[in-house]
Amino acid sequence: MSNITIRAEHLSKMYMISVTKDAPDSSLAECVNEGAKKLFTLRSSLNTQRLVKEELWPVKDVSFEIRAGEVVGIIGRNGAGKSTLLKILSRITEPTSGRAEIFGRVGTLLEVGTGFHPELTGRENIYLSGIILGMTKAEIDKKFDEIVEFAGIAKFIDTPVKRYSSGMYVRLAFAVGAHLEPEILIVDEVLAVGDSQFQKKCLDKMKDIGEHGRTVLFVSHNMQAVMRLCDRVIMLDKGRVLHDGPAHEVVKTYLNAGFGASPAREWADPSNAPGGEVARLRAARVKAEDGKVAEVLDIRRPFTIEMEYEVLTPGYVLAPHFHLVDDEGTLIFITLDLDPEWRRQVRPVGHYVSRVEIPGNLLTEGTVFVGCHCITLAPDLVQFAASEAIAFQIVDNHDGDSSRGDYVGTMPGAVRPLLTWRTQLVGSVASEPSNIG
Amino acid sequence: MSESSQQMSVVGEVLLRRRTVIEPSKRRFYLNLSGIWEYRELLLFLAWRDLKTRYAQTAIGFAWAIIQPVAMMLLFTLVFSNFAKLPSDGVPYPLFVYAGLLPWGYFARSLDKSSFSMVAESNLISKVYFPRIVVPISATLVGLIDFAISFLLLLVMMAFYGVMPSWEILLIPVFLLLTMITSLAVSLWLAALFVRFRDIAAAMPLVTQIWMFATPVVYPASLVPDQWKWLNSLNPMAGVIEGFRWALLKTPPPSLETMGITVALVSALLLLGMSYFNRMERKFADVI
Numbered sequence: 001m002s003n004i005t006i007r008a009e010h011l012s013k014m015y016m017i018s019v020t021k022d023a024p025d026s027s028l029a030e031c032v033n034e035g036a037k038k039l040f041t042l043r044s045s046l047n048t049q050r051l052v053k054e055e056l057w058p059v060k061d062v063s064f065e066i067r068a069g070e071v072v073g074i075i076g077r078n079g080a081g082k083s084t085l086l087k088i089l090s091r092i093t094e095p096t097s098g099r100a101e102i103f104g105r106v107g108t109l110l111e112v113g114t115g116f117h118p119e120l121t122g123r124e125n126i127y128l129s130g131i132i133l134g135m136t137k138a139e140i141d142k143k144f145d146e147i148v149e150f151a152g153i154a155k156f157i158d159t160p161v162k163r164y165s166s167g168m169y170v171r172l173a174f175a176v177g178a179h180l181e182p183e184i185l186i187v188d189e190v191l192a193v194g195d196s197q198f199q200k201k202c203l204d205k206m207k208d209i210g211e212h213g214r215t216v217l218f219v220s221h222n223m224q225a226v227m228r229l230c231d232r233v234i235m236l237d238k239g240r241v242l243h244d245g246p247a248h249e250v251v252k253t254y255l256n257a258g259f260g261a262s263p264a265r266e267w268a269d270p271s272n273a274p275g276g277e278v279a280r281l282r283a284a285r286v287k288a289e290d291g292k293v294a295e296v297l298d299i300r301r302p303f304t305i306e307m308e309y310e311v312l313t314p315g316y317v318l319a320p321h322f323h324l325v326d327d328e329g330t331l332i333f334i335t336l337d338l339d340p341e342w343r344r345q346v347r348p349v350g351h352y353v354s355r356v357e358i359p360g361n362l363l364t365e366g367t368v369f370v371g372c373h374c375i376t377l378a379p380d381l382v383q384f385a386a387s388e389a390i391a392f393q394i395v396d397n398h399d400g401d402s403s404r405g406d407y408v409g410t411m412p413g414a415v416r417p418l419l420t421w422r423t424q425l426v427g428s429v430a431s432e433p434s435n436i437g
Numbered sequence: 438m439s440e441s442s443q444q445m446s447v448v449g450e451v452l453l454r455r456r457t458v459i460e461p462s463k464r465r466f467y468l469n470l471s472g473i474w475e476y477r478e479l480l481l482f483l484a485w486r487d488l489k490t491r492y493a494q495t496a497i498g499f500a501w502a503i504i505q506p507v508a509m510m511l512l513f514t515l516v517f518s519n520f521a522k523l524p525s526d527g528v529p530y531p532l533f534v535y536a537g538l539l540p541w542g543y544f545a546r547s548l549d550k551s552s553f554s555m556v557a558e559s560n561l562i563s564k565v566y567f568p569r570i571v572v573p574i575s576a577t578l579v580g581l582i583d584f585a586i587s588f589l590l591l592l593v594m595m596a597f598y599g600v601m602p603s604w605e606i607l608l609i610p611v612f613l614l615l616t617m618i619t620s621l622a623v624s625l626w627l628a629a630l631f632v633r634f635r636d637i638a639a640a641m642p643l644v645t646q647i648w649m650f651a652t653p654v655v656y657p658a659s660l661v662p663d664q665w666k667w668l669n670s671l672n673p674m675a676g677v678i679e680g681f682r683w684a685l686l687k688t689p690p691p692s693l694e695t696m697g698i699t700v701a702l703v704s705a706l707l708l709l710g711m712s713y714f715n716r717m718e719r720k721f722a723d724v725i
Contacts, residue, residue, distance in 0.1 A: 088459060097461060099460035101458055134565075137478055
């Protein structure tokens with residue numbers, strides 16, 4: 001007996017949309033809006049433009065099998081069909097063709113707070129939302145205290161949720177969702193809300209669900225979360241399955257294919273390249289240890305950042321440098337070209353490459369943006385300053401030999417060096433001072 | 438629990454899991470009664486939510502449930518009894534019209550509420566699965582509370598006018614059920630059409646108004662000219678309201694023939710309405 005929980009066979013979904021013939025390049029949203037508008041002004045539009053019905057296939061010929069206990073990430077650009085696929089699997093919308101078989105009860109979390117009513121109290125909303133999401137009243141009775149504790153809002157449980165802060169609201173809403181215990185949990189990007197502490201708590205909860213033999217389908221743009229949570233990732237593009245495999249491989253492919261922020265960039269046309277009279281930027285790249293351009297980097301391993309630039313005017317001392325900025329815009333550090341060969345040396349005209357090796361166990365987990373800058377020294381003149389020219393991701397595989405050791409929680413901080421610790425047992429426990437006389 | 442027994446229970450669970458097939462549906466007639474039964478808790482909770490929130494932040498809350506029919510009763514008594522001198526089958530006109538306004542008010546409110554209900558719940562419909570039909574059903578349940586409250590006042594009025602109920606009052610639940618089924622039958626059609634055609638919103642108040650005057654609410658059925666009697670028997674609400682008055686006030690009962698036609702008509706309307714609704718349901722999330 002196989003333990004397949006979801007089997008999708010050639011699932012496709014088609015919408016008919018109305019587009020005007022003379023605006024073929026406009027975005028989908030515009031088309032749909034225009035179509036709706038045209039309906040109301042049909043007469044006038046008939047004279048000028050022709051409405052054409054066009055087929056749109058947000059999901060096209062998608063097949064896969066998912067087994068019990070698998071936590072599967074679904075990634076892809078906006079409009080790749082992720083959400084439509086989830087809606088088909090959770091029976092919100094019907095496929096146009098193909099079929100899927102689902103074994104078990106499905107719980108769907110497409111937004112935080114489905115079914116919440118602002119006039120009702122926290123307690124009432126737990127029941128309402130829980131039942132809407134597919135729990136029974138008896139199940140909610142049993143889990144009620146756990147939900148309240150998870151959300152941390154015990155004091156306000158009998159207050160209407162319209163008086164909650166947005167943080168409290170989100171915590172309560174997610175707490176309800178997190179205590180759904182269907183055999184299959186379908187989650188869409190709901191972790192994009194809430195503070196990082198709470199997000200972490202939610203991720204752990206979902207991981208937990210997967211470990212109890214249940215199936216989780218998880219859509220996210222957050223590659224960190226996908227890597228941490230999922231064993232397997234399905235990558236969609238234009239409604240089709242482009243890759244399906246182990247999480248780290250597919251995420252790597254996704255990022256390297258330039259779907260996320262790019263780890264390499266070239267300015268092929270010199271007239272568009274950032275630069276001044278003396279120097280002009282032509283390319284920038286992040287390379288892993290093996291010398292290949294890479295978006296995802298192991299927190300423990302060193303890697304290289306390089307920039308290619310042209311010196312156009314001879315006779316200047318140059319100081320190329322990189323700015324490393326985290327995804328909240330905080331400058332982590334600046335590193336300046338200190339190669340002794342060119343230090344205090346005026347440079348001849350030519351094409352240069354400057355590389356810097358960043359050691360492992362320095363940066364913290366997350367996205368890092370690299371700004372490529374260059375100034376002349378004496379006089380200090382900015383030649384180019386391309387902020388966020390490229391980006392990469394530092395990931396921690398939780399193998400126990402990075403600076404987080406065996407701790408799995410959030411580790412704030414701009415850097416994460418691996419330092420040497422020494423702890424000794426130096427004596428016995430001091431006795432309590434007793435009353436003398 | 439040991440690792441292996443946990444494994445076993447997981448496998449056991451897999452074997453017991455229910456199977457759902459997702460594919461373009463082709464069924465033309467589909468009532469989905471099992472779906473409604475399975476989601477009965479949701480149905481009741483939606484009704485409970487509407488009750489709970491309807492009079493939120495009002496000063497007098499449920500008193501509105503009485504004020505509305507009472508105001509209508511006073512208005513109609515003034516206009517149709519005092520000015521127009523309409524007969525009322527020998528029953529005091531206020532009592533006569535109030536007894537008609539109860540089922541009618543329930544019917545009109547249910548229609549109004551359920552036809553909008555799908556659009557009102559569009560957020561839920563695009564975010565989570567459940568048989569959509571529970572939404573209009575729950576909307577028709579909510580009105581029962583208002584009905585019950587205003588029914589108590591009716592009993593008080595009967596005592597005031599010295600009208601003693603007889604055994605026929607035991608048939609009130611039957612007529613109430615018939616009112617509910619009629620409301621639901623019409624609502625299902627309206628709710629499904631409303632998703633596509635928002636014109637329903639504009640047409641509704643007009644249609645309900647006309648329908649009310651075509652129904653013996655403010656006048657007795659005996660006033661309907663003979664050549665129009667057939668039309669009255671095609672109007673399910675006519676039979677329902679006549680029956681209501683008969684059971685409470687001993688006005689002339691509707692003919693068995695009329696009731697037969699009403700029941701048959703309403704049953705057909707309901708079954709076809711459910712099937713139509715369920716057929717349209719698949720497109721709701723895409724259109725709404």
